[in-house]
Amino acid sequence: xxxxxxxxxxxxxxxxxxxxxxxxxxxxxxxxxxxxxxxxxxxxxxxxxxxxxxxxxxxxxxxxxxxxxxxxxxxxxxxxxxxxxxxxxxxxxxxxxxxxxxxxxxxxxxxxxxxxxxxxxxxxxxxxxxxxxxxxxxxxxxxxxxxxxxxxxxxxxxxxxxxxxxxxxxxxxxxxxxxxxxxxxxxxxxxxxxxxxxxxxxxxxxxxxxxxxxxxxxxxxxxxxxxxxxxxxxxxx
Amino acid sequence: xxxxxxxxxxxxxxxxxxxxxxxxxxxxxxxxxxxxxxxxxxxxxxxxxxxxxxxxxxxxxxxxxxxxxxxxxxxxxxxxxxxxxxxxxxxxxxxxxxxxxxxxxxxxxxxxxxxxxxxxxxxxxxxxxxxxxxxxxxxxxxxxxxxxxxxxxxxxxxxxxxxxxxxxxxxxxxxxxxxxxxxxxxxxxxxxxxxxxxxxxxxxxxxxxxxxxxxxxxxxxxxxxxxxxxxxxxxxxxxxxxxxxxxxxxxxxxxxxxxxxxxxxxxxxxxxxxxxxxxxxxxxxxxxxxxxxxxxxxxx
Numbered sequence: 001x002x003x004x005x006x007x008x009x010x011x012x013x014x015x016x017x018x019x020x021x022x023x024x025x026x027x028x029x030x031x032x033x034x035x036x037x038x039x040x041x042x043x044x045x046x047x048x049x050x051x052x053x054x055x056x057x058x059x060x061x062x063x064x065x066x067x068x069x070x071x072x073x074x075x076x077x078x079x080x081x082x083x084x085x086x087x088x089x090x091x092x093x094x095x096x097x098x099x100x101x102x103x104x105x106x107x108x109x110x111x112x113x114x115x116x117x118x119x120x121x122x123x124x125x126x127x128x129x130x131x132x133x134x135x136x137x138x139x140x141x142x143x144x145x146x147x148x149x150x151x152x153x154x155x156x157x158x159x160x161x162x163x164x165x166x167x168x169x170x171x172x173x174x175x176x177x178x179x180x181x182x183x184x185x186x187x188x189x190x191x192x193x194x195x196x197x198x199x200x201x202x203x204x205x206x207x208x209x210x211x212x213x214x215x216x217x218x219x220x221x222x223x224x225x226x227x228x229x230x231x232x233x234x235x236x237x
Numbered sequence: 238x239x240x241x242x243x244x245x246x247x248x249x250x251x252x253x254x255x256x257x258x259x260x261x262x263x264x265x266x267x268x269x270x271x272x273x274x275x276x277x278x279x280x281x282x283x284x285x286x287x288x289x290x291x292x293x294x295x296x297x298x299x300x301x302x303x304x305x306x307x308x309x310x311x312x313x314x315x316x317x318x319x320x321x322x323x324x325x326x327x328x329x330x331x332x333x334x335x336x337x338x339x340x341x342x343x344x345x346x347x348x349x350x351x352x353x354x355x356x357x358x359x360x361x362x363x364x365x366x367x368x369x370x371x372x373x374x375x376x377x378x379x380x381x382x383x384x385x386x387x388x389x390x391x392x393x394x395x396x397x398x399x400x401x402x403x404x405x406x407x408x409x410x411x412x413x414x415x416x417x418x419x420x421x422x423x424x425x426x427x428x429x430x431x432x433x434x435x436x437x438x439x440x441x442x443x444x445x446x447x448x449x450x451x452x453x454x455x456x457x458x459x460x461x462x463x464x465x466x467x468x469x470x471x472x473x474x475x476x477x478x479x480x481x482x483x484x485x486x487x488x489x490x491x492x493x494x495x496x497x498x499x500x501x502x503x504x505x506x507x508x509x510x511x512x513x514x515x516x517x518x519x520x521x522x523x524x525x526x527x528x529x530x531x532x533x534x535x536x537x
Binding site for chain 1: 419
């Protein structure tokens, strides 16, 4: 079995007095795509925010064996976690190019420019619009920009929060296909939270089902896809 | 004609100071959508440090321009401390407490300066060569005016380069644009905002020093109170988050003030302050985002 990138045990967290996560256990292994499914309010976003240090948490989150609970987001980024938040989190007033450059903020090597070239090649629309304000891009383009920006930090773990949100179905299908390719080509480990179970499971190795802040089901992507209860509740088939 | 050109020159000269204080307000507004009401008082404090430094430190005082640089550094450090102790602990999205804090700072710094240096006006040493630089149709532009404008242009250029060409500038623009995403790309947002406060204070100190270096003015603790009103109007006119908007706004307010007082007979010169308020009102009514503002003032 390959090395665990992320190992989460008894994770609790929330906002002020409101506890959202009630002791989650999950893990992500090297090179895997893991998806956490769940309805609105199940705690998917909160889970990712806990991993990247954006909220108060307790329990254990190990990144390559290092305990990261209690660290601030800036340090967790430096340990190799890149988080694309819900709503994409681009810098709308900054140019596309500056958005990519800020993604490499924590790096001090001299390959930043060549990495930018790489993403421009992968997504030519970003190159065409490199001097435009990121806020002027379409939703799908912004999602590609947000993912490219996250990858500019050369992360060991990529967190994606509902990448399908607010995008047209065709664009979402294309997006997930690209995520799958990205994982195969670069080997980047991904933890994705999604409501669109079918598409997410299509690129995932394994999945977890989150309900009211607790994990109620876990298994291989195929197993989730074929489970009757999940098919009814989340796949609508 | 001579009088008109003279008024233009006067307006541009005053406008340079308004522009410099306006750009200090803009730097803090960009990052926090907060108007720092104490900006003018930081600047006044800086000007006193220049005065004391150049006349008293080390016996006979240190050279004028060295005193300016030292005062800029000292007020930058002080503003960084204020940001850390009085601003950062509070919720950045709740503006009212922060506004009250900056108002409190306004009063506190003013009183502090009064206690240390008294409220008697003091003459300020010459910063620029005196005399007339050139004459156009009988109207004189002083060297003081030339250097005031030059300082404003230089500061705006320097700030633009810093924001657009350096890593810390990029981080500052990122924090201004999206605080949460800034944390997610690894920017230490607290120190980045603190850097903005420090730069704003340093620019303010330079602005106040240039302002009171005019031979017709003297330095006293209340000297920047009026300037802050003009500067706030200038910043609003320029769009509150635009560096060059602050320059255009500052010069425009300077011109409006000097021309209105000259040509509209019923405005007594003491009412000049009201012109700034009128401009502010018109901007807020007609074009709330200002001339060069990139977005509405209210954020969601």
